[in-house]
Amino acid sequence: PLWNILVRAAFSIWLRRGWTRFDQNNETKKYKNAMSLSQLSPELVEKAKVELNEDPDTRMNFIQELREKSKTRQDLRIEQADKDLIKFLRARKFDLDRAFDLMVTYYESKRDMSDLFTNYSPSGEIKAFESGFSIGFKDRDQEGRKIFAFRPGMWEPSERTLLDNLRANLIAIEMLLEEEETQICGIVIIGDFRGFGFKQAKAMSPSIFRSYANVLLNCFPVRIKGIHVIEQPRIFTIVFAIVSQFMKEKLRKRVYLHGSNIVGMHQHIAKSILPNDFGGDNSPTDVQEWLRFVLNGEEEYQHLWM
Numbered sequence: 001p002l003w004n005i006l007v008r009a010a011f012s013i014w015l016r017r018g019w020t021r022f023d024q025n026n027e028t029k030k031y032k033n034a035m036s037l038s039q040l041s042p043e044l045v046e047k048a049k050v051e052l053n054e055d056p057d058t059r060m061n062f063i064q065e066l067r068e069k070s071k072t073r074q075d076l077r078i079e080q081a082d083k084d085l086i087k088f089l090r091a092r093k094f095d096l097d098r099a100f101d102l103m104v105t106y107y108e109s110k111r112d113m114s115d116l117f118t119n120y121s122p123s124g125e126i127k128a129f130e131s132g133f134s135i136g137f138k139d140r141d142q143e144g145r146k147i148f149a150f151r152p153g154m155w156e157p158s159e160r161t162l163l164d165n166l167r168a169n170l171i172a173i174e175m176l177l178e179e180e181e182t183q184i185c186g187i188v189i190i191g192d193f194r195g196f197g198f199k200q201a202k203a204m205s206p207s208i209f210r211s212y213a214n215v216l217l218n219c220f221p222v223r224i225k226g227i228h229v230i231e232q233p234r235i236f237t238i239v240f241a242i243v244s245q246f247m248k249e250k251l252r253k254r255v256y257l258h259g260s261n262i263v264g265m266h267q268h269i270a271k272s273i274l275p276n277d278f279g280g281d282n283s284p285t286d287v288q289e290w291l292r293f294v295l296n297g298e299e300e301y302q303h304l305w306m
Contacts, residue, residue: 040180047144048184053094062089062096069100076107079303083178090183091221102221109219115208116167116215121305122175122294127160128168129294132287136176139282142270144185145225146176149278149285153195157203166212170220174304175297177222186223188269190278193231201235206242213243217251227255228269230262 040048048054066085070078079085088106092098110117119125128134133154137147150169155162176182216222229236236257244252258264262279263271274280298305 040184044144044181044184048090051093052090052184054090054184055094059086062094065096066099066103069096070103073104073107076104076111077306078103078107081303083180084303087177087183087221091223102219105219106221109215113211113215115163116170116211120167120171122171122298125164125168125171126295128165129172129291130287131156132285132290133165134169134172135285135287135290136172136293137273137275137282137285138289139273140181140185141188141273143225144181145188146179146182146185147188147190147269147273148173148176149190149192151192151194152200153193153197155200155203157199162203162205163208166208170212170215171297171304172294173216173220173222175294175301177220178297178301178304183221183223186225188226188228189224190265191227191229191232192278193229193233193236196231196233201233204235204239206238209239209242210245213246217243217246224251225254226268227251228258228265229256230258230265231260232257 045056049056060082063082063085066089067080070076070080070085085103088099088103089096092102110120122129131154132151134148134150137149140146150165152165155165173187176187217224229240240255244255247255256264256268265274265279269280271280273282275282275285277284
């Protein structure tokens with residue numbers, strides 16, 4: 001039994017280190033951000049103060065007030081830890097009422113939208129992650145934002161549904177939002193339609209996209225700082241018309257349709273940051289490294305899958 005415990009512990013450590021070895025010369029640029037609320041870098045503290053109205057001296061007061069407001073919704077299973085509550089405050093720039101509304105909407109969607117949140121866990125959508133349909137880049141961009149890409153061209157409709165893929169996207173974004181740096185700096189999304197063809201197009205569902213867009217844009221505590229689309233097919237016009245209904249004007253202005261001009265992203269994301277399979281100078285995306293991070297999240301972020 002002792003040997004089994006030691007083996008499991010060693011395996012867990014190996015998984016946790018899997019995505020933190022990318023920049024051994026600069027420990028501050030690890031993929032995983034294990035900082036607690038009291039260990040933010042001075043740069044992040046200042047950024048949160050300027051952009052999100054987050055004051056280190058009053059932050060805990062806001063968290064406690066939000067916790068007290070959450071008790072008015074006993075019908076929802078709201079996580080009470082500081083790290084869970086602060087996500088909603090940051091997403092709404094420490095406006096307590098708006099943060100509470102977002103938090104309620106988030107938990108209501110998880111309770112009521114069974115189509116998206118059934119079988120909601122990394123292992124539940126392992127095929128989507130193994131395929132490389134969705135992937136987080138190992139390095140942040142020049143503004144500290146996390147970069148997340150989804151690749152519909154890697155979708156095999158005979159193996160999994162559109163809903164499976166979109167559910168995997170939500171799972172991945174939830175895990176990235178556990179990183180405080182991502183909560184503060186935000187996320188950039190890349191839609192890569194290379195390889196997208198007729199078999200994927202005929203399996204698309206506008207109603208499913210509508211539900212997904214509503215959840216991501218109106219229910220999740222995520223700050224989307226840019227959306228870049230490359231090699232978009234004609235059907236994307238229909239998809240974007242559906243998704244844009246849930247976008248505020250500020251976000252609509254952050255959508256960039258690059259077509260075949262992949263290097264157009266360099267005006268927004270430094271070429272040195274992008275993987276070379278996305279027209280950059282960095283090492284290519286590694287699905288296996290990403291998969292290790294995702295599977296590790298099964299245990300580490302158990303509260304997300306309940």
